[in-house]
Amino acid sequence: MRLCESIMKDAEQRPGMTDARIIYLGDYVDRGDASAAVLQHLWDLTRAQPQHHICLKGNHEAMMLDFLDNPREKGARWIRYGGLQTLASYRIGGITERSSVEDIAHASRALRDALPEGLIEWMQNLPTQYQSGNLVCVHAALDPKLPLEEQSEKTRLWGHKEFLKTARPDGLWVAYGHTIIENAGMIDTRRIALDTGAYATGRLSAAGLKGSDAWFLST
DSSP states (O other): OHHHHHHHHHHHTSTTOTTOOEEEOSOOSSSSTTHHHHHHHHHHHHHHOTTTEEEOOOHHHHHHHHHHHOHHHHHHHHIIIIIHHHHHHTTOOSOOTTOOHHHHHHHHHHHHHHSOTTHHHHHHTOOSOEEETTEEEOSSOOOTTSOGGGOOHHHHHHOOTTTTTSOOSSOOEEEEOSSOOSSOEEETTTEEEOOOOHHHHSOOEEEEEETTEEEEEEO
């Protein structure tokens, strides 16, 4: 909420920025016991102002959906990578990384019952990519050797081994999260890194982009 307030104050001070779109890069869950509140807040924003607030899907949303759809095969992985905190945010306890398959399946049903009607469909329909001009926003990465229309959802959600090593030949800039860095900023070869590990550092970061200008905000 502090970062959202900073973004709005910053936009008010810049000509032509009050109607700028805000793109959220995913991983809204599993990073704390307020996961339910984060999802609700972003869901409300995108329903109230769908052209102003755009949420992308991250790999943690994908894992949560897998947990809901196939807990017996996918549940343990999600729980291991932060799902316990999301469950706790919906007041679902009694689960550990060593829980039985049956207990995990029970927790999946409990979570489905606890979620507000329509939220699962919203998460399922979150896009994995947003483009504006020569800027592309994704959660994790793009394959630098493939055009946008040939990118896989797995790459956009989970990353690609060549993303941080190889420059794109098409001139596109890529704004992304997922990979934690110390300070948000532009990296050579047209990458804009924004994940400053808020769940561990308490510092959440954003980039403002207008034409050839770029600036950064952090909590």
